[in-house]
Amino acid sequence: MTQFTELGLAEPVLKAIAAEGYTKPTPIQEQAIPTLLEGRDLVGIAQTGTGKTAAFVLPLLSRMASNPGRPVSKAARILILAPTRELAAQIAESVRVYGSQMKLTTAIVVGGVKPGGQVRALARGVDVLVATPGRLLDHMETGAVNLSGTEAVVLDEADQMMDMGFLPAIRKVMKAIPTRRQTLLFSATMPKEIRSLANDFLRDPAEVTVATVSKPAEKIDQAVYMVKGTAKPRLLAEILSEDDMDRAIVFTRTKHGADKVVRYLANEGLYAEAIHGNKSQNQRIRALDNFKKGKAPILVATDIAARGIDVDGVSHVVNMDMPNLPESYVHRIGRTARAGKSGIALSFVGNDERGYLRDIEKLIGRKIDRIDLDEDMALDLSLPEEPGPHTKQSRGGGGRSQGGGRRQGGQSQNRNRSGGGGGKGGYKGGKPGGSRDGGDRSAARSESGGGGSRQGGNGQKRRGKPNKSWSPVS
Template identity: 60%
Template sequence: MKERYLTTFNELGLAEPILKALAEANHTTPTPIQIQAVPQVLAGRDLIGIAQTGTGKTAAFALPILQHLVTHRFRPERRSARALVLSPTRELSGQILESFRLYGKHVRPSTALAIGGVPIGRQARALANGVDVLVATPGRLVDLLENNAVRLDMVEVLVLDEADQMLDMGFIHAIRAICARLPAKRRNLFFSATMPREIEKLADSLLTDPVRVAVTPVAKTADRIEQKVFFTDRAGKPNLLVEVLSEPDLDRALVFSRTKHGADRVVKGLAGAGIAAEAIHGNKSQPQRERALAAFRQGVVKVLVATDIAARGIDVPGVSHVINYDLPNVPESYVHRIGRTARAGREGIAISLCDGEERAFLRDIERLIKITIPSVDRRGESRREGAPRLEGFRSDGPRPAREERGPRGPRSDAPRGARPFNRGPRPEGEARKDGPRHDRPHHDGPRHEGRTDGVRREGPPREGRRPPRRKAYNAAP
C-alpha cells in the first residue's frame, strides 16, 4: 500500500464510529506516519514509528487500538487493562488520554489515567472494575502494581510513547519491571521523534519481528520552524530575553530553562520587567502544573517557562515562539523543545540564547540536525552604558568569577583557629576565659563519682585506659 493512494481516513479501514469522531474533529487527511503505521498495526505487527514531533504520532497508535476494541468487544476483568500506554510525563499522559476520548467519542471505551502528583487511592478505585485503555507514567504504574491495584496479565497492546526517553536509563528499570508482568503474547508499539542506535537495540530486545516506519530523517526538525541563535554573554541573557518577548508578532512563547530553580528565577526576573509568566517543572504540584498550563492554553498568560518536562508534553496550537534560555546538554532535547511550535502545519520561530559555556552544546545540536543555525552576535551588550540590570534573574551557568560576585566581607586578623569563622577579631583587651588550649585543666579522675556540686573530683588516673577527652570548664566560685 503506497502513500499516494491514501488521501482520507476512510481508506484506512477504520470503523464507522471512529470515522465519525474524526470528521467531527475536522481530521480529514491522515499524516504520513498515520498512513504507514495504522495498516501495519491493524495487521497485528509490532512497530517502531519514527517521525518528527507534531506529525500525529498519538493518532497513529490510538486509531488502531480503538479499531481493535470495536472489532473485539468484551468487558475487561477486574483490575485489568486491555491496552496499556506508557509516556514519560504527566502532561503528555493527560493529552494521550484526551486523544483516546476524542477519537473514541462514539466507541466509548473505558479509560483510566495513572500519574504521580495525585492520590493513588482514587486511581486504584478507577481501575477496580477494569478498563479498556490505561494511560500511565512508569513510576505510578509500578506503585499500583506493588499495591495490587492493577494487573497486567490481560494487556493485549503495549505502547511506549517517546520511546527514546522511556527506555533511557532513568526509566529502564521500571519498564523492565512492568514488562515482566505483561503476557508474552501481545502487540508492542514504540513511537518517538528520535531513536538513537543504542536505544533502538534495547527496543529490539522487547519487540517481536518489528516493522520500522520512519517518514522523516531521525532528529529532523520541522521545516516550518525558523531557527536562530543569539550569541551573548551570560549576564546579557535577561535583557535579551525581555527584548525577544517584547516583539509585536509574539503570540505565546514557551521558554525553556535547564533547571527547576532556573525556571523560577526566569519567572521572577520577567515579573520585574513587567512580563507576566508562569513556571512548570517537577517541583510544582500537579494542580499547580495544570493551572499554569490551562492559563497558557487560554491565553491568560502568554509566557510559560518550563524545564524539559514540557518538551514532550505540551501541545498548544498557538505557540508562536520557543525560546531556549538555556541550551539543552542533550542534543535530542532541542528537537523536542522547538517541536512545541509549528504544529499541525503552522509556522513558528525558535530562538536560542547561547553564551560561551554553551558553544559545545550548540555544536552537538547542529551535528545532530545536520544544519548550521543562523546566528547573530550580541555579545558585550550587558556591559554597555545604560543597559538595565534585572535583579534575581540569571542563567543557570557556572558560578560567577570572584570579581563578578562582589567584595568579600571583613576578614578576621586573629590567628587561624583562634576564633570561629565569621566572628571577626576579638576586642582589644579581651582574654580567653579558660586560657590557652594547652593550659586548660584536664580531668584525670574518676567519672563524676559522688559529685553533687558540679565540681569534678581529682584522683589518680585510671589504669589501662586513656582518660576520656572532655571539654574543660571552670568550677563555680
C-alpha cells in the same frame, strides 16, 4: 492522497475522526494504521508533532470496536506507557476524543496526585489505561491492577523514558503482561539501547520512520545570540516584550532556573508560568491550561516537562540555556511552526555553551544566523571557551542597564542580524521575519505578574519595576 476512510478503521472511529474535521492521515498514520490493524508489533521512529499519538490510538480503538468486551476488575485491555504526566494526559485526551462513539472506560495513572481515585478507577477495570511507569509499578505492587489480561501495550517516547531511568520499571511491567500481546514502541531516536529494548519485547516488528530528528521544520526561522550569561534575563525580557510575540515557550536547563526566569519576568511586567518536575500535578495542569487558553502567554519549561506539550499557535521558542544534546534542540524548536504555520526559534549562547552550538549546527547541517548585540550584552568571542557540559553557571550581579535595553515604539534597537548562512530574509526588531503566516494573536491578555502587568487587546505593554539584581540561571 489517502483518506482515513481507506485505511480499514472501524465505523465508530471514523465517525469520531470526521467529527474532529480530519480527512487525511499524516505520513506516520498512513504507514502505521494498516499494519497495526493486522495485529503486528511495530517500531515507530517519529518526532512530536507528526501525529504519532493518533497513529496508535486509532487502530487500537478500532480493533477494540471490532472485538467488544468488558474488562474485568483491576484489569486493562490496552496499556499505554508515557514518560511524563503531561504526555499521559494528552494521550488520554486523544483516547477520549477518538473513542467518543464507543462506550469506553479509561483511567490515567500518574504520580503527583493522591492514589485513592486511581485505585477506585482500576478496581472497576478499564478498556484503556494510560500510565507513567513508576506509579503503575506502585499499583502493581499493591495489587490494585492486574495486567495478566492486557491485549496490547504501547511504549511511547521510549527514548525519554530510558533517559529518565524508567527502564527497570518498564521491564517489570512487561513481564506482567502476557507474551501473546501486540506491542508498539515509539521513539524520536533509535539508539542501541532502544533497539535492544525492541528486540527484547517485540516480535518481528514492522518499522516506520518519519521526519528524522536532524531536520527542523522548514518554516522555523532560527537565530542565535552570543550573549553574556548575566545579560540573558534582560535580553529575554526585551524579546518577550516585542509586539510580534504572541505565545512563547522558554527552555531552561534546570527546574530552579525555570522558577528564576518566571520571577524575573514578573518583575518586568511579563506574566509567565513554569512547568517542571518539582511542580505538583495540579500546578502543572493549571500552568499548561493557562498557556493553552492564552492567559499566560509565556511558558517556561525544562526538557523533560516539555514532553507532551502540544499547543497550537506558539510563535516563539527561546532557548534561554542551550541543550547539551543536539537532538534536544530539534525537539525544543519543534514546538513552533505546527500545522503549516511559521515560527521563530531564538537561542542564547553563553561562553560555556559554544560547543553545544557547534554540535547542533553539525546535526542540522547548517550555520544558524547570529544577531549582533550591544557591547554590554554581547559575548566577547576572543575569550577562551569555558568547559561544558555544566549544570551551574558562575554567579554574578548585573542590573538592568540602559545601554543594551533601549526600545522605541515597542521595537528593540540594540540587535542586528549578521553572519550565518541560510537565512530567510530580513529582521524586525532583531528577530527573523517581518511577518508570519497563521497564528492568531491573543486579543485579550490581561494578567498581573509581580511588579507590573501585560495588557493585550491594543498591543500596549506596561513594564513593571525592574529587578535590581540577578544571578544567572542555574
